[in-house]
Amino acid sequence: MQWQFWIIQTLNSVAFGGLLFLLSSGFSLIFGLMRIPNLAHGAFFMLGAYFGYTLLRLNLHFWLAAIAGGLGVGLLGILMERFILRRLAGNEQGQVLVTLGVAFIIADICLLVWTGDPMPLAAPQALRPPLRVWGFAFPTYRLVVLAIALVAALALYLLMERTRLGAMIRAGVDDMEMARGVGIPVSRLFTTVFLLGATLAGIGGVLGGPILNAYPGLDNDMLPLALIVVILGGAGSLLGAFVGSFIVGFIYNFGIALVPDLAYFVLFLPMVLVLVFLPQGLFGRVQI
Amino acid sequence: MTLRAAVALAVCALALLVLPWIIGNEFYVNMATQVLIYALFALSINMMLGYGGMVSLGHAGYLGIAGYACILAVTAGYDHLTAAIFAVAVSTAAAAFFGLLSLRAPGLGFIMITLALGQIVWGIAYRANDLTGGDNGIRYPARPMPFGFDLRDAPSFYYFTLAVFVVALFCIWRFSRSPFGASLMGARDQPRRMRMLGYNVWLIQWLTFVMAGFWASIAGVLYVYYNLFLSPHAISLQQSAEILLMAILGGASTLTGPIVGAAIITLVKNVISTYVERWNTLLGLIFVVVIMFMPYGLVPGCAQLWRRLRIRGKTPKAASSPAAMRAHGASEDARDRAGDTRPEAGSLARDTASEPAP
Numbered sequence: 219m220q221w222q223f224w225i226i227q228t229l230n231s232v233a234f235g236g237l238l239f240l241l242s243s244g245f246s247l248i249f250g251l252m253r254i255p256n257l258a259h260g261a262f263f264m265l266g267a268y269f270g271y272t273l274l275r276l277n278l279h280f281w282l283a284a285i286a287g288g289l290g291v292g293l294l295g296i297l298m299e300r301f302i303l304r305r306l307a308g309n310e311q312g313q314v315l316v317t318l319g320v321a322f323i324i325a326d327i328c329l330l331v332w333t334g335d336p337m338p339l340a341a342p343q344a345l346r347p348p349l350r351v352w353g354f355a356f357p358t359y360r361l362v363v364l365a366i367a368l369v370a371a372l373a374l375y376l377l378m379e380r381t382r383l384g385a386m387i388r389a390g391v392d393d394m395e396m397a398r399g400v401g402i403p404v405s406r407l408f409t410t411v412f413l414l415g416a417t418l419a420g421i422g423g424v425l426g427g428p429i430l431n432a433y434p435g436l437d438n439d440m441l442p443l444a445l446i447v448v449i450l451g452g453a454g455s456l457l458g459a460f461v462g463s464f465i466v467g468f469i470y471n472f473g474i475a476l477v478p479d480l481a482y483f484v485l486f487l488p489m490v491l492v493l494v495f496l497p498q499g500l501f502g503r504v505q506i
Numbered sequence: 507m508t509l510r511a512a513v514a515l516a517v518c519a520l521a522l523l524v525l526p527w528i529i530g531n532e533f534y535v536n537m538a539t540q541v542l543i544y545a546l547f548a549l550s551i552n553m554m555l556g557y558g559g560m561v562s563l564g565h566a567g568y569l570g571i572a573g574y575a576c577i578l579a580v581t582a583g584y585d586h587l588t589a590a591i592f593a594v595a596v597s598t599a600a601a602a603f604f605g606l607l608s609l610r611a612p613g614l615g616f617i618m619i620t621l622a623l624g625q626i627v628w629g630i631a632y633r634a635n636d637l638t639g640g641d642n643g644i645r646y647p648a649r650p651m652p653f654g655f656d657l658r659d660a661p662s663f664y665y666f667t668l669a670v671f672v673v674a675l676f677c678i679w680r681f682s683r684s685p686f687g688a689s690l691m692g693a694r695d696q697p698r699r700m701r702m703l704g705y706n707v708w709l710i711q712w713l714t715f716v717m718a719g720f721w722a723s724i725a726g727v728l729y730v731y732y733n734l735f736l737s738p739h740a741i742s743l744q745q746s747a748e749i750l751l752m753a754i755l756g757g758a759s760t761l762t763g764p765i766v767g768a769a770i771i772t773l774v775k776n777v778i779s780t781y782v783e784r785w786n787t788l789l790g791l792i793f794v795v796v797i798m799f800m801p802y803g804l805v806p807g808c809a810q811l812w813r814r815l816r817i818r819g820k821t822p823k824a825a826s827s828p829a830a831m832r833a834h835g836a837s838e839d840a841r842d843r844a845g846d847t848r849p850e851a852g853s854l855a856r857d858t859a860s861e862p863a864p
Contacts, residue, residue: 255618257563305798311561312797314617315754318563318747319793326786438743442625445618453615479636482629489622490607497610 225354227475228468233360233429235467236367240422241440242447243374243459244415250391250454251411254310257317258298260441261324262416266291266423267432268328271337273424280342288421294324295416299409321437329434339427363425370418371460378456387411391454443470446485450492452499461500522668526661535660536732541772542664542671543728548752548764549678550721555750556759557687558714559694561617564604564624565749568719570631570741572597572726574638577646577736586650594723601719605712624746632738643737646730657731667728674721679761681717690714748775748789755796757803766805 245259269287274280298320306312341359348355378384389397390407398404423432430436447466451458469488473481492499526535547565554560572593579589608619631638638644649657657663681687692700693707700707730736748771756767771792779785800807 253614255614257621302794302798309801310614312801314561314614315750315797316794319790319797322744322747322786322790322793326784326790329786330784438625441743442622442629445622445625449615449618449622479634480630481633482626485629486623486626493607493610493619 222354226357227472229356229360229364231468231471232464233357233364233467234471235464236364237422237426237429238443238447238467239367239371239460239463240418240425242444242451242463243371243456244418245444246448246451246453246455246459247387247411248415249448251387252303252313252408254303254313254317255445255448256412256415257314257441258321258324259415259419259444260437260439261321261328262291262295262419263423263426263440264328264432264437265294265324266420267339267427267430267436268332268337268423269420270424270427271332271339271432274339280340284421284424287424288417291420291423292413292417295412296409298416299412303408303412321441325434325437332432334434336431336433338431339424341428359428363429366425371456374456383410443485446489448499449489450499452501455499455501458499458501519672526664532660535664537772537776539660539664539667539732540776541769542667543725543732544749544752544772545765545768546671546674546725546728547722547749548756548768549674549761550718550725551749552753552758552764553678553681553714553718553721555753556763557682557690557694558711560608560711560715561750562608562620562718563617563743563746563750564620564622564627565718565722566741566743566745567604567624567627568597568601568722569726569729569745570627570736570738571600572723573730573736573740574631574644576727576730577644578637580647581644587652590650590727593727594720597723597726598716598720601723602712602716604719605715609708609712609715621743621746624741625743628738628741628743631741638738641738643735643739646734646736649731649734663732667732670724670728674724675761678721682761686710686713744786744789747793751789751793751796753803755792755800755803757805757807760803760805763803763805767803770804 241259241263245256248254248256248259266287269290270283273283273286278286298317302316302320303313306316345359345362347358349358349361350356376384378388386397386402386407387410389400389402390404394404443466447459447462449462450465451460451462465488466485469484470481473484477484525538529535529538547569551562551565554562575596576589576593579592580586584592604620604623607623608616611619632640634640649663651657652666655662655666657666689700689705690710693705693710697707700710729740733740752767752771753764754767755763755770756765757763774788774792775785778788796803
């Protein structure tokens with residue numbers, strides 16, 4: 219059934235794009251404000267998935283587990299920002315390398331705690347049966363993930379464009395010195411944005427669990443995708459992260475379905491095109 | 507070259523030459539070979555990192571491209587020499603292309619792009635089962651026999667690696683002392699001024715990127731000869747990070763730093779992994795500790811400490827003697843070269859970061 223294949227793959231792509239948005243919106247915000255690519259972001263996502271697995275094993279309700287898992291990762295993000303990155307203020311190169319070191323530590327501790335076997339996360343009971351419309355079966359859970367990602371995108375948009383906090387973040391992204399000069403507490407802003415970014419990655423990890431499973435190496439699978447999203451969409455831009463996520467979601471998913479051997483190679487192509495013709499990315503606010 | 511430096515060099519050379527006789531045990535000779543191979547990787551990444559201020563996290567990609575190209579060429583029936591030349595050429599060409607892309611973004615975007623490129627190479631190696639054997643990896647049939655020398659046993663392969671390493675070290679030393687190396691350091695510290703002086707900063711950085719890729723490819727071929735096997739695990743992000751850490755730990759922007767760093771990391775890794783499984787945690791911890799507390803690495807750090815001790819050992823008046831002044835000046839110099847981005851240099855870093863793209 220050819221139609222079914224295309225429809226399902228399309229749906230999988232947008233659902234995966236939604237997950238990528240949860241991952242890369244935080245990455246992009248952190249990059250935009252603090253000017254550092256947080257290389258621990260993939261590890262945050264994986265940790266979220268593992269937290270979700272454990273919380274579900276404790277019979278916590280799925281959505282509660284998603285929120286709790288996300289906040290747990292967010293807390294870790296705050297600790298990392300306050301106790302490590304803060305000490306290297308001004309040394310951006312050092313900050314990036316430290317995030318990589320933290321990523322290795324998180325990944326190895328995950329391996330220690332949750333072993334090397336893939337851990338499946340069960341989707342909520344109510345969402346397991348496929349949704350049937352006009353004879354086509356749709357995986358309900360993926361539709362819900364997509365809906366959540368869209369809601370999150372809207373909420374983030376409102377946060378950034380309509381609230382005082384968002385205005386301060388935008389000011390910091392556009393001109394850090396000036397923002398400091400007019401009395402915006404940039405230091406507190408850093409912590410807030412790091413909390414937000416890490417929490418989003420953690421929630422993304424839990425929600426992605428039923429689709430991807432939690433396994434060692436999930437971090438290194440997701441991190442390059444987030445990087446490519448940000449390179450495509452442009453750093454510091456929410457719209458860029460949104461559009462970039464769905465582009466990468468489509469390309470990666472169809473790449474795996476159609477040319478599994480070259481799934482990564484097809485990702486390479488849009489990245490090259492954007493870098494050559496639009497080095498700031500599609501909607502970039504800051505130079506990466 | 508001063509007499510003392512010449513003596514030190516002669517002692518090092520002699521030590522490296524007689525090393526297999528002293529340690530005897532094949533296991534340790536092999537470890538010494540590994541150190542040399544990784545030292546070459548670290549030296550090559552240091553051309554970019556130390557002299558050019560470019561942090562690459564995709565360096566294992568060249569190991570992958572050169573390694574797989576070498577294995578595939580030999581499996582296709584070419585002789586070892588042709589295969590090696592082919593592998594290095596392909597991988598250097600890839601470096602030229604990757605350099606074009608990575609240098610589109612100055613500063614931290616460079617890290618992201620090199621990381622993404624390195625991971626794409628890894629992903630292709632992992633997925634392209636027909637070509638690379640996927641997760642299982644592929645074997646290299648046997649070590650070459652250059653001019654009839656048998657390289658199968660550990661000491662003779664050690665000497666083979668040492669010969670390649672010495673040639674590379676000499677070239678990289680020449681590179682760092684050449685006018686080109688000086689212009690590269692200028693492009694790192696004051697890109698605007700260099701541009702005003704008529705230097706093509708982009709071209710200088712790109713050529714360095716390609717040269718670093720070339721030496722990493724050579725190291726990649728050696729790696730395949732040594733292991734006779736290549737799998738995606740060898741070219742993961744972790745490998746790139748280890749190579750980078752070697753250069754930083756030993757002291758980027760010095761010639762000896764990356765070698766010391768490679769020796770320490772390789773030995774620690776080999777020793778630790780026989781006792782505990784948690785090498786990655788340790789790697790991460792070393793990363794964090796080195797960057798937070800030892801940003802200039804061991805070699806400049808120890809050199810500074812040594813100078814300070816010598817100055818303190820003399821009478822207080824000696825601190826103002828010409829020799830002490832020179833020593834102080836040299837340590838300042840080392841700090842500058844270590845790419846200090848602490849507050850006083852912060853404004854400079856921002857200055858370059860906010861520069862519009864070329």
